[in-house]
Amino acid sequence: MVTATRGRPRSFDRDAALDKAIRLFWRRGYEATSVRDLTEELGIGAPSLYSAFGDKQQLFTEALRVYDERYGGFIDRALADEPTAKGAAARVFAEAPERYTRRDLPTGCLIVSGDAGTASTEIIEHLRRIRDSKVDAFAAKIRADIDAGRLPAGIDPRALGRYTMSALTGLAQAARDGVTRAELDRVAEIALRAWP
Amino acid sequence: MVTATRGRPRSFDRDAALDKAIRLFWRRGYEATSVRDLTEELGIGAPSLYSAFGDKQQLFTEALRVYDERYGGFIDRALADEPTAKGAAARVFAEAPERYTRRDLPTGCLIVSGDAGTASTEIIEHLRRIRDSKVDAFAAKIRADIDAGRLPAGIDPRALGRYTMSALTGLAQAARDGVTRAELDRVAEIALRAWP
DNA sequence: CCAATTTTATAGCGATCGATAGAAAAGGTG
DNA sequence: CACCTTTTCTATCGATCGCTATAAAATTGG
Incomplete structure (x- = not known):
């Protein structure tokens, strides 16, 4: 234009x-x-x-909006592309360490830590809403897999979705603390084992 | 005096x-x-x-120092009291949700988020060192269990220790986002399943 | 009582915060 | 060219930041 x-x-x-x-x-x-x-x-x-x-x-x-599509979109893409929730989780955990330690880019994740130490409740609420929406998206995909019999009926979709995003938060924070890509790879591999 | x-x-x-x-x-x-x-x-x-x-x-x-002994010491206590690394992890994951959502106390953990949004590299380094020391402590207990044959020899002590503290970081952050004690309990239970 | 010592309240320091007023500069339009 | 519009630069604004000089208040020692 x-x-x-x-x-x-x-x-x-x-x-x-x-x-x-x-x-x-x-x-x-x-x-x-x-x-x-x-x-x-x-x-x-x-x-x-x-x-x-x-x-x-x-x-x-x-x-934030541009970051989410330009740098943070790998979670949404995994959820959209992978046929199963566990497949999406596996891909997210496989990609996250590299995403959080890119050369020539800051470590960690803006959506995880961008509101840190901020007094503005608007900013905090905005980021919290984005984070919660990712939990919702994961929980929905998990619920669909349970309904389709691809996951056991006993599991709690919201808790498993929350765990997955929570583990990613931990990875992002560890990256900010200077943990190497190689160590994060091993941590992410462990995190995936919690999945049923 | x-x-x-x-x-x-x-x-x-x-x-x-x-x-x-x-x-x-x-x-x-x-x-x-x-x-x-x-x-x-x-x-x-x-x-x-x-x-x-x-x-x-x-x-x-x-x-920070007084907080660590007065409010955050449950991790060190679990490592000291429990005979095995997995026992310490189980206890830490069992206690963390309640610790991070106490009534009449702030949610989350000061050592996890106290340096958020700070420019001072001294403050950041100080907190990073405390966080890393907990990873070291867990890794040491894991290594002892491997040497004693209580854990398989194939696992990476540092990665598993990092995973445990990283998952705790995620729980603390979720608590700050307003996730309830009940949901955190279920998330923590899932997090423990990653342990061998 | 009178010093000596320590903490208190009052007031304000220079620096930085986010944000803006006013005038000069740079383009299109006639 | 002159005119209109928008962006630029310069120079701040009031508010707040961490911190402190100064002197009055409150205690002990003599």
Whole structure:
């Protein structure tokens, strides 16, 4: 879309700047990332940032949305592609260690730790809702497998879904603590063994 | 120790004030807890706080130490009391849900989330070291069980220890997200099944 | 009572926070 | 060219951050 508009043209690539903001929020979290940090990293002045992205909270919200599809989407893809819940869990645990320790990208997961140390209840609630939605998605796929007889009837879909996302949270946190990809691979392999 | 000292006596109970500080740091983390929050919660002025506890970082360090023995010590106790590593893991997973959702106490764990959103590398390193030490402790007990033939020789002590603490981290984070004690109980039960 | 000592309350320090006012700059449109 | 619109840069704003100087209050020792 190259709609010719009047006025002075923007001097920076909005999407490239957003990606830099994503990585900064990813690395430090919402609260520890100051507007000054952002303007320096993005190479633009504060008024340009506010004009292009609204305020800090709006920028974070947009960064979250793009992060979820650009960097964090492997969970949703596993749930969509794999035919069974356990297959999705196996794939997620197989991919997570690499996802959480990528070179030239921050460690861990923005959705897991982005709201850490934040006073804003809005930010916390927003991230909690995203996290809960992943538990719901896993629980739904587990329930479908139980109904189809692919999983024993005795298990609790919500608890198993919560366990899976909870174990991923632990992996992401361990990655932030500097645990290597190789060790995370072994931890993830153990985590999968809890599945029936 | 009631050594009669000269000068105006302290008007507050230092240990009671420290406990209030622990709970405040526990609830909000190091960075999101301001000195003003502390002085209001503890009911003392800023100079009294600095005189009694040093600066904010020293107060946090002392709060961490006391928290670890007063509220977080159930992991060390399980490792010390239970004869086997798996017994310690079973007990830790059995106790954690209640520990992370106590009434009249903040949810989750200070050592897991206290450094969240903090810029200070000192604080982050300090907490990472405490977390790593628990992994070491678990790994050592696992290794002892392997040597004694109580666990199969094929397993990786460090990975299994890391998994256990990582799963606990996930439970603590879930508790912070408002997951109920009952659901955490079921999640913890699943987490234990990963153990050989 | 009068010093000496320690803690208290009051007030404010410089730095940084998120956010913005105002004017200059850079483009299209006539 | 002049005019309109939008973005840019510069320079802040009030609020809050961690922290402290100063002096009054409260105790012990003489």
